[in-house]
Amino acid sequence: MSLCKIPISSLVDLEIDPTFVDDIFIDEKRKVTIGRETHLYLPRNYFEKLCQREGIQVKFNLNIGFDKFINAPMSHGIDHILDYLIKKAEQVGEKDLKKVIQGADIVCARGCLLKLAHSPYKHKESWKFGVEKFNDVLFIRQLDTEEEKRAAEKPKNPGSTKYIYWGHKFKSCVFTENGKASLLQILI
Template identity: 30%
Template structure:
């Protein structure tokens, strides 16, 4: 599949409003609990006030996720399905809210933004078992940045976590900003939405998890982001559409931005931005059409009548093409032992 913007510049494809069907807290022990224990709460702030948040504070003591935590991005949604449904579901499809396709939000975002991120390669594997397609991002197995970040990249990742700590309190209204940040303790929501596809009568039912930054005083989810001091052309060219996609998949309409000094990592001011401001209709249409095209091709290559099937989806940035290939067996073992009884 050739990736050229003009090939996907048409409207008619959209996502229905995401519906939250579950939530859970992730823990350092690689377990989850179906609660809001790790949900952060946004502090009230005056957007006109100047700030002096040093995002490098505590960098030496933070606890990032281990590489193996990225190896199976579907582990936690399986844990949630088991914990939330107990013995009431007889099949995986029932436990997963009737999904046609299950994944994490990041996989959908990675695919959707490809026409505007043509230099970033990716590889995923889709496995269909009894009516459900499990879409897995192979990022860590391919040695990408998330598992072994170092140098400036590690600082950039940390800055985002530290910014969240400055702006939020925990479940007990504790606003401590000196404790080490543990990236293994997070909060996630489980969403269900339908991909309404141009020219197709059937909709694709998606169920996915998303790590959520915080809720505001109205108990609505908000995204927390940092960026350079000015929202210049580079932001609108390389970041805005990705932020829009992430927020849209989570039904988020408000993003709190910390404008930071590019070299020192000090946040000097805060601002609110509405999700709708982030993307032009043209980019939105391209991303939705491209996402629909890729997922529909996956669906067609994994016929519903077959009990089992798999396919690798790979984007080659040098050729600017997406390839659909035979999946490697070592990439298709996606299920935890407890979940196997449902599939």
């Protein structure tokens, strides 16, 4: 997840010029870590070299732990950003919110922006947002609509929840903190 700020000059002449702010990594325990340098991405051909050198096949069982997986509700997106803002303020020793968010006027999860951007083209899809203004900054959180609440009560397609989990599990296999063994290295 990356944070960006978009300065808005005027509503008539909207010029979007996003500025990179930070990288955020959220682990399986939903702990927020700031910065890309604290995590390592395995090189693209890591598996090929390993398999050729060791004569083994790398197989991930992405189902391990699925029985304990809890898919976070939609509202958790902003919670991670709020955790980030608190950590960032401590990291830079700054108490002024505007300085911590580098002058941005709006703070929200990427999903909120996507939903808002798609809304003119998706006439049958409803949405609901909560907006709170704090220190001249708008915090936007996507809320569940009545339709989404009813859908959540229905039995879920087991495949879709599993796909979400597999994505998290695969990331935990290939990402690791610097200086620590990755799950892949432990398994091999």
